Amino acid sequence: MKRVLVTGAGGYIGSVLVPKLLANGYAVRAIDRFFFGSNVLEKAPNLEIIQEDSRRLSSRQFRDIDAVIDLVAISNDPSGELFEAATWQINHEGRVATAKLAKASGVPRYILPSSCSIYGFQKEVVDETAPTNPLTVYARANERAEIDTLKLCEDDFSVTVLRQATVFGFSPRMRFDLAINGMTYGAFANRCLPLMRDGTQYRPMLHVQDATDLMLKLLETKPSLINGEIFNVGSTANTYQLGSLGKEIAELVSEIIDSPVDIEWYGEPDHRSYQVSFSKVERTLGWQARWNAEKGCREIVEKLRSGHLNRTSQTITLDWYQQLSQWHQIIRSVEMYGGILDIDRGNQ
Numbered sequence: 508m509k510r511v512l513v514t515g516a517g518g519y520i521g522s523v524l525v526p527k528l529l530a531n532g533y534a535v536r537a538i539d540r541f542f543f544g545s546n547v548l549e550k551a552p553n554l555e556i557i558q559e560d561s562r563r564l565s566s567r568q569f570r571d572i573d574a575v576i577d578l579v580a581i582s583n584d585p586s587g588e589l590f591e592a593a594t595w596q597i598n599h600e601g602r603v604a605t606a607k608l609a610k611a612s613g614v615p616r617y618i619l620p621s622s623c624s625i626y627g628f629q630k631e632v633v634d635e636t637a638p639t640n641p642l643t644v645y646a647r648a649n650e651r652a653e654i655d656t657l658k659l660c661e662d663d664f665s666v667t668v669l670r671q672a673t674v675f676g677f678s679p680r681m682r683f684d685l686a687i688n689g690m691t692y693g694a695f696a697n698r699c700l701p702l703m704r705d706g707t708q709y710r711p712m713l714h715v716q717d718a719t720d721l722m723l724k725l726l727e728t729k730p731s732l733i734n735g736e737i738f739n740v741g742s743t744a745n746t747y748q749l750g751s752l753g754k755e756i757a758e759l760v761s762e763i764i765d766s767p768v769d770i771e772w773y774g775e776p777d778h779r780s781y782q783v784s785f786s787k788v789e790r791t792l793g794w795q796a797r798w799n800a801e802k803g804c805r806e807i808v809e810k811l812r813s814g815h816l817n818r819t820s821q822t823i824t825l826d827w828y829q830q831l832s833q834w835h836q837i838i839r840s841v842e843m844y845g846g847i848l849d850i851d852r853g854n855q
Contacts, residue, residue: 508553510534511726512572512614514561514605515579520620522547522679524576524719529553531723536572538564539579542831543821547679561601569612574726576618577602580649583684584624585825587645598648603655610664618725619656620669620718621649623711623739626781634784635670635737642779657735665730671718672711672741672783676803677810683822687712687800690753691807692818694760694768704772706750708780711741714798721794728792738788742796746782756804763808 511528515521516537525548528535534553540560541547548556557568561579569575580598581587587594606617625647626633627640641647653668660666675687683692694700721740725733747755757768788794810816820826838847845851 508532508534509573509726510536510571512536512538512569512575512609514538514564514575514577514602516556517541517543517545517547517680518578518580519582519678519680519682519685520674520715520718521578523715524578524722525554526551527719527723533726536568538568543680543827561605562596564605564608566608566612569608569614572609572612572614574616574618575605575609575614576620576722577605578620579605581645581828582682583824584643584645585684586828587643587648589825590828591644594644594648598645599651599655602652606656606659606666610659610661615663616665616667616726616730617656617659618667618669618722619652620671620722621653622646623670623672623741623781623783624779625650625653625670626783628778629781632782632784635739635787653737657737660735662734665734667725667733667735668737669718669721669725670737670739670783672713672739672745674713674715674718675800676715676798677806677816678715681816681822682824683818684824686710686749687752687756687803688807690756691760691804692811693771694757695764695808695811696818698764698766699769699771700753700757700760702749702753702770702772703774703777705776706748706753706772708749708777709746709782710749710752710780711746711783711785712752712800713741713745713796714803717796717798720797721788721792724792724794732791736791738791739783739785740788741783741785743785745796745799747800749777752800755800759801759804760808763805 511533517539536555538557581594625639625641627642641650683689690700761768
């Protein structure tokens with residue numbers, strides 16, 4: 508049985524990937540701080556859960572590991588801007604350190620999920636050879652992680668980078684701060700779909716099930732096909748102008764709930780706009796996306812209608828990080844002798 512170490516295992520993608528790995532016969536060592544709760548991963552045979560910070564890993568976590576999927580990240584641009592130092596530490600330095608530990612421990616395969624956001628603003632359709640143009644801390648940290656982990660690849664240590672499109676779809680660690688997910692929730696719950704100005708920006712999308720399917724495929728692919736390679740992950744069919752996408756989702760949800768849905772514009776114009784070629788991943792690996800925006804939107808509405816899903820502060824990444832930081836300050840200011848109301852009296 509092959510054993511896969513997954514960092515960020517309790518995150519949006521990790522909580523979909525881990526059960527899928529287990530179902531496909533892998534043993535999983537799942538590492539996460541579990542900022543969003545440890546209940547997103549159900550206990551299971553062949554699942555080892557380790558609560559640890561990715562910046563504090565050591566060689567013992569990499570023993571008997573056949574592959575590393577390094578999902579851990581401070582995710583999204585607003586969080587990256589507010590928690591800049593932590594984003595560089597986790598998204599760049601921490602992931603490079605993880606790759607080095609994996610290599611030193613004899614792990615043969617390392618996969619780095621990165622982001623198409625490193626393309627920033629592009630006028631033409633770009634492939635993996637195009638110059639990057641990262642516009643945010645999140646994107647720049649991803650770019651540095653790509654560069655520094657790819658330097659480590661050798662014949663016996665395969666490094667593969669996945670530049671993922673903007674992810675969407677249902678996950679046990681749900682996020683409503685992702686474009687399609689947030690649009691769907693607003694349209695369903697408020698009859699008002701939020702849309703960032705000015706709507707002309709292009710963005711490729713990728714369902715979380717498609718993203719994790721590709722990761723499983725990479726685990727079974729000959730290293731010679733993927734070692735040192737970068738793959739854009741998404742599809743031309745799922746590349747949208749956000750204004751048109753918003754209208755499509757508004758009309759779809761309106762039809763489902765039989766009620767009109769308005770569009771509410773917000774924010775300054777978003778200058779991130781890029782169209783990406785996905786021919787390499789389709790040609791080299793025979794992978795193709797199975798989900799589209801309509802199917803993902805219907806899935807989320809179904810979960811919302813059934814009561815299995817709702818929007819909470821934990822589903823908005825930046826809001827939750829800010830709450831955790833505020834609570835930490837409050838607790839530190841009143842904690843004494845190892846507690847608040849109940850204290851350690853052993854040293855009296």
